Amino acid sequence: MNEKSEKHNRRMARLKKGRDKLMESKTEEKGLIIVHTGDGKGKSSSAFGMIMRHIAWGMPCAVVQFIKGAIESGERKFITEHFAEECPFFTMGEGFTWETQDRDRDIEKAEEAWEKAKELIRDSGNRMVLLDEINIALRYDYLDIQKVVRFLLDEKPFMTHVVLTGRNALPELLEIADLATEMKELAHPFKDGVMAQKGVEY
Numbered sequence: 001m002n003e004k005s006e007k008h009n010r011r012m013a014r015l016k017k018g019r020d021k022l023m024e025s026k027t028e029e030k031g032l033i034i035v036h037t038g039d040g041k042g043k044s045s046s047a048f049g050m051i052m053r054h055i056a057w058g059m060p061c062a063v064v065q066f067i068k069g070a071i072e073s074g075e076r077k078f079i080t081e082h083f084a085e086e087c088p089f090f091t092m093g094e095g096f097t098w099e100t101q102d103r104d105r106d107i108e109k110a111e112e113a114w115e116k117a118k119e120l121i122r123d124s125g126n127r128m129v130l131l132d133e134i135n136i137a138l139r140y141d142y143l144d145i146q147k148v149v150r151f152l153l154d155e156k157p158f159m160t161h162v163v164l165t166g167r168n169a170l171p172e173l174l175e176i177a178d179l180a181t182e183m184k185e186l187a188h189p190f191k192d193g194v195m196a197q198k199g200v201e202y
Contacts, residue, residue: 034177038182040186047165060086062120092113093133103140110137130163133165
């Protein structure tokens with residue numbers, strides 16, 4: 001073994017020792033409040049990745065989509081056609097806000113989606129509930145952020161994960177999040193005239 005490899009191995013051994021010691025202190029499991037926000041792509045994609053993990057491990061989960069609805073999505077098609085029992089999927093929105101052009105209707109649909117979300121979260125059999133694009137409904141005051149926060153803090157079962165996606169997550173939501181990630185846009189093909197494409201965007 002050459003000197004460079006030996007040096008690398010010694011450094012990795014030190015890192016492993018430190019990592020093992022750190023991991024010894026991480027013994028708690030709990031249901032997390034997870035927020036995916038930011039102007040970059042990947043918020044829902046990442047959340048659906050966690051839903052796939054739950055399905056793979058035989059852990060019941062559910063999805064409520066608050067805004068999307070007018071366009072069929074690959075994730076909805078895949079889950080409803082192959083894993084409907086493992087992951088009930090509710091598309092409660094009627095499209096993006098600039099398409100619906102009806103604030104009262106948008107509020108009505110958001111409130112219906114929130115009632116379904118509360119029902120699914122209260123069911124302690126669900127290990128994860130994804131609230132896709134709820135941050136948009138909260139941003140436009142279709143839902144009361146204080147009521148959402150109180151529900152998550154007071155009524156979410158201890159071992160249930162709740163994932164909330166969408167741009168412009170409100171500070172009140174970020175304050176109670178156990179895990180919050182901001183997706184930052186560095187480049188986007190839309191700016192170069194490339195349309196949203198099946199399998200990438202939906």
